[in-house]
Amino acid sequence: NAGVTQTPKFRVLKTGQSMTLLCAQDMNHEYMYWYRQDPGMGLRLIHYSVGEGTTAKGEVPDGYNVSRLKKQNFLLGLESAAPSQTSVYFCATQAGASTDTQYFGPGTRLTVL
C-alpha cells in the first residue's frame, strides 16, 4: 500500500516548455487535489477533482490544466512553463466526506529557468 505517490520528484524546465506531473493513489479515495507551496504563502489549491472524470478550479488555476481519466490518477499539466511556476507541488487525496482528512504525497520540486 503505497498511499499517495508523485512523479517526478524533481524537474528543471526552461521557460515555455511543457510537462505533466502524475499523482497516483491506491486508497480508492474519491477526491484528489493539486497544491503548490511557496515560501511564506502556505499551501494554495490549484485544481481539484471530486471523482473520476470531474475537475474544478481552485485558488490559483491559471497556467495549469488537470485531468482525472482514472479514479486513481490525477494529472497536472503545465502547457508553457513560466518562472513564476517554480514551486513545490503536492498532491492530496480525501476519501469523500467533508470531514475526512486529506493525505499528501511527497511532493515534486519544479524549477523553471
Place this chain on the structure above:
Amino acid sequence: GESVGLHLPTLSVQEGDNSIINCAYSNSASDYFIWYKQESGKGPQFIIDIRSNMDKRQGQRVTVLLNKTVKHLSLQIAATQPGDSAVYFCAENSGGSNYKLTFGKGTLLTVNP
C-alpha cells in the same frame, strides 16, 4: 501563532519540554480541523483532527484544543523530542458540501537537544 508574511513564526523549545502551537482560524462555520506536520523536504503528514462538537482531543503525546468562541486552535506536544522539529500548520474545513481545506501558514518548531 500564525500570521501572514514571508517569515514563519518560530517556536524553540528544549528537548523534554512541552510545546504549544497556536492557530487562529477564519471561518466561524468551519466544523472540522486538522493539524499537519511537515518535515523539511517532505509532504504534510496528518497528526490529529477535531470536530467542532468537541473542545479537546488527545492522541499519542499530542492534544488539540478548540475554542470556538475566539476561533482558536492549539496543538500541544508533550515531552518534545528532536524528531518533532518541523513546520506545523492547521487546516479548517467549512463543512457541508465544501471539501476544500483552508491552510494556515505554519509555525516552525525547533527542538534543542
